[in-house]
Amino acid sequence: MRRTLGLVIFMAVVLSIAGRSFAEKQKSADPLSPKSTQRPVTLTSQEIIRKTKYWDGRRVIFKGEAIGDLMPRGDYVWLNVQDDFGTIAIWAPQKMVQMVEYIGDYKNRGDTLEIEGQFFRADPKKGGESYVLAQRIKLIDRGYPTTHTLSPLKIEVTVLLLMAAVVLGFLRFRIKPKTE
Amino acid sequence: MHRLKNMALGIATEIIYALLIIGLGGILGSIVILF
Amino acid sequence: MILRPQLKDLKVVGFYLGKMILGLSLFMIIPMIVSLIARELNPLLDFLISFLFCVSAGLLLHIACYTTKDPQWSHGMVVISLAWLLAALLGAVPLFLSGHWNSFLDAFFDAMSGLSTTGLTLVQDQSHLSYGHQLWRHLLAFIGGQGIVIVILAFFVRGGSGAFRLYIGEARDERLLPNIRRTAQFIWVVSLVYLVLGTLVLGLAAFGGGISFWKAMFHGVCIFMAAFDTAGFAPHSQNIMYYHNPAFELTTLVIMILGAINFKLHYTVWSGQRWEIWRNIETRSFVAVILALFALVVLGLNQTKVYDGAVSMFRKGFYHLLSAQTGTGFQVIYSDQFVSEWTSLSMAGLILAMSLGGCVCSTAGAIKMLRIGIIAKTFMADVRRYISPPSAVLIEKLHHIKQLILTEAQMRSACLMTIAYVFVYLLGAVAGMLCGYPFMESLFESTSAAGNVGLSCGITSPTMPAALKITYIVLMWAGRLEFMSIFVLIGSAVALMKGR
Numbered sequence: 001m002r003r004t005l006g007l008v009i010f011m012a013v014v015l016s017i018a019g020r021s022f023a024e025k026q027k028s029a030d031p032l033s034p035k036s037t038q039r040p041v042t043l044t045s046q047e048i049i050r051k052t053k054y055w056d057g058r059r060v061i062f063k064g065e066a067i068g069d070l071m072p073r074g075d076y077v078w079l080n081v082q083d084d085f086g087t088i089a090i091w092a093p094q095k096m097v098q099m100v101e102y103i104g105d106y107k108n109r110g111d112t113l114e115i116e117g118q119f120f121r122a123d124p125k126k127g128g129e130s131y132v133l134a135q136r137i138k139l140i141d142r143g144y145p146t147t148h149t150l151s152p153l154k155i156e157v158t159v160l161l162l163m164a165a166v167v168l169g170f171l172r173f174r175i176k177p178k179t180e
Numbered sequence: 181m182h183r184l185k186n187m188a189l190g191i192a193t194e195i196i197y198a199l200l201i202i203g204l205g206g207i208l209g210s211i212v213i214l215f
Numbered sequence: 216m217i218l219r220p221q222l223k224d225l226k227v228v229g230f231y232l233g234k235m236i237l238g239l240s241l242f243m244i245i246p247m248i249v250s251l252i253a254r255e256l257n258p259l260l261d262f263l264i265s266f267l268f269c270v271s272a273g274l275l276l277h278i279a280c281y282t283t284k285d286p287q288w289s290h291g292m293v294v295i296s297l298a299w300l301l302a303a304l305l306g307a308v309p310l311f312l313s314g315h316w317n318s319f320l321d322a323f324f325d326a327m328s329g330l331s332t333t334g335l336t337l338v339q340d341q342s343h344l345s346y347g348h349q350l351w352r353h354l355l356a357f358i359g360g361q362g363i364v365i366v367i368l369a370f371f372v373r374g375g376s377g378a379f380r381l382y383i384g385e386a387r388d389e390r391l392l393p394n395i396r397r398t399a400q401f402i403w404v405v406s407l408v409y410l411v412l413g414t415l416v417l418g419l420a421a422f423g424g425g426i427s428f429w430k431a432m433f434h435g436v437c438i439f440m441a442a443f444d445t446a447g448f449a450p451h452s453q454n455i456m457y458y459h460n461p462a463f464e465l466t467t468l469v470i471m472i473l474g475a476i477n478f479k480l481h482y483t484v485w486s487g488q489r490w491e492i493w494r495n496i497e498t499r500s501f502v503a504v505i506l507a508l509f510a511l512v513v514l515g516l517n518q519t520k521v522y523d524g525a526v527s528m529f530r531k532g533f534y535h536l537l538s539a540q541t542g543t544g545f546q547v548i549y550s551d552q553f554v555s556e557w558t559s560l561s562m563a564g565l566i567l568a569m570s571l572g573g574c575v576c577s578t579a580g581a582i583k584m585l586r587i588g589i590i591a592k593t594f595m596a597d598v599r600r601y602i603s604p605p606s607a608v609l610i611e612k613l614h615h616i617k618q619l620i621l622t623e624a625q626m627r628s629a630c631l632m633t634i635a636y637v638f639v640y641l642l643g644a645v646a647g648m649l650c651g652y653p654f655m656e657s658l659f660e661s662t663s664a665a666g667n668v669g670l671s672c673g674i675t676s677p678t679m680p681a682a683l684k685i686t687y688i689v690l691m692w693a694g695r696l697e698f699m700s701i702f703v704l705i706g707s708a709v710a711l712m713k714g715r
Binding site for chain 1: 253255257260261263264267268270271277278342344346424425427451452456458460461521523524526528548549551555556
Binding site for chain 3: 210
């Protein structure tokens with residue numbers, strides 16, 4: 001146990017020294033500057049995800065369907081919003097999401113929302129999470145319960161298969177004692 | 181009863197092993213970041 | 216001279232395949248019940264159709280191929296390789312009927328991914344998938360993680376040498392108990408005990424994170440099955456990122472490690488020999504490899520300061536490393552971020568972790584720690600041999616449940632299997648490059664598929680070429696069965712055509 005801990009600390013020290021020399025060479029090549037005061041740009045999830053480093057700190061507008069769950073954490077809420085390409089996490093004050101009525105799942109189409117806010121690629125205050133800090137949420141379209149009509153073809157196939165299974169089951173129990 | 185006790189202690193041992201790995205990883209990462 | 220398989224051999228294969236299909240059909244009752252409770256009528260019909268189809272197919276094989284003959288080694292291998300293919304084909308039926316997969320090939324891909332506990336997925340619009348279908352995806356991982364054969368052995372087959380040959384064919388060479396049926400039942404006991412504990416803890420963590428109680432429990436059971444069986448499926452497309460919950464992530468880390476532990480070690484530790492977990496060559500190799508590879512990953516991520524702060528480094532860097540090493544494949548970043556943010560060095564660390572894997576006779580895949588430990592010991596033994604006097608007699612030992620002497624046969628087997636895996640990883644990478652993807656990404660995805668991990672850097676998607684989908688299906692299948700059963704299947708097919 002002591003040996004393992006000692007080895008861990010030794011490795012950590014060696015790595016930090018080596019890592020520092022690597023990082024220093026790269027610092028000047030990575031000029032990320034916050035663009036939170038610029039005009040927000042409307043983006044799809046794909047555009048955000050493919051260039052997270054570029055959009056880090058910038059104001060974005062993202063439109064999509066609220067899905068899954070509204071997860072309250074104190075005065076704020078986690079909400080996941082998806083468009084045709086992917087899903088973006090939204091961190092918003094509770095008051096801003098009070099108008100959300102439908103959340104997308106099997107039985108419901110969720111409310112379509114337009115979120116304006118600041119995108120964070122890997123916020124250290126949130127353990128490295130990627131999300132949009134909502135500054136404004138607008139309801140675009142109200143969600144609704146989805147209807148799933150029973151397929152007549154599926155019902156017919158079920159009945160046919162049931163008959164087949166019954167016949168085969170009967171044969172299985174009739175045949176086995178004879179061959180044994 | 182003896183078997184249940186062994187099972188419970190066994191589960192605890194395995195969870196401790198898992199937490200140790202996680203802890204060691206956390207220590208390694210923390211020390212590197214500090215520098 | 217190759218002997219052509221006789222009709223009686225085909226009957227043995229058909230008979231045991233029939234049992235497997237019947238076993239699989241019983242599992243379909245579980246999502247049927249869930250769909251009934253959730254009042255999801257179309258999914259209920261999907262599972263009813265699939266259930267009845269499996270029952271009919273199983274009974275037909277049972278009747279047509281009825282035999283009292285015990286399976287031999289070759290039968291066992293052929294049954295296993297075909298059982299996995301058939302189970303994936305049949306398991307894909309309810310998925311395809313849901314309408315959330317573009318084609319049957321996509322559904323087959325997901326079913327094989329679940330059964331082989333890989334976790335790569337081609338599902339569309341996952342957030343609108345029914346509870347029944349969600350559960351079925353995770354159940355496939357649970358069944359596959361335990362082993363389809365374990366299902367048959369535990370419930371349908373009397374113990375004996377025939378049963379043992381089936382067990383070995385599924386790449387499990389650890390005999391826990393003298394009776395194979397009892398071994399199979401023990402594996403289920405471990406899984407079910409952890410299922411109850413893990414579901415409770417995960418469910419409570421999700422509930423604490425703001426999800427409603429019963430939904431949290433549903434997420435708990437799904438994520439447990441994906442974590443313990445090191446599969447990596449999740450109910451939402453964002454995977455574990457969906458939850459934004461550090462306690463939830465920590466619990467999944469613990470469960471992933473538990474799932475990657477050898478079932479024989481579970482048995483030994485649960486029987487009272489608790490110190491074995493600290494002495495075993497696999498658990499020690501696992502710790503050493505994790506720390507060494509985390510060093511690589513951290514160095515790589517620090518090159519461009521991808522994550523700022525120890526917590527971020529742990530939650531993103533260490534999490535993915537452990538997810539890769541245990542073969543789970545849970546992700547807390549977007550797939551594209553591996554390419555756009557992680558450096559080549561950190562990706563190399565992940566690829567190495569995926570290629571090495573967890574313990575033998577666990578739910579993890581890839582080369583596995585016992586072989587890595589044996590290779591390391593072999594290397595050290597060779598070095599000692601060179602520096603010792605010529606007349607010295609050197610015996611290398613390793614501790615795996617008990618003290619064992621390292622033999623030439625073990626060394627050879629470990630090296631051969633490692634070479635086979637590396638070859639398969641590279642073959643898959645070539646297939647990716649032939650489809651136009653860059654080398655690093657192709658190697659990443661191929662290692663993930665063949666090592667049954669499930670981490671994706673973005674190649675796996677519904678728009679992926681069909682040839683690559685088929686390649687990854689074969690890689691997942693071959694990786695799970697550790698090649699031997701598949702070689703025997705191919706050999707039997709050749710014998711059927713060319714034998715005397």
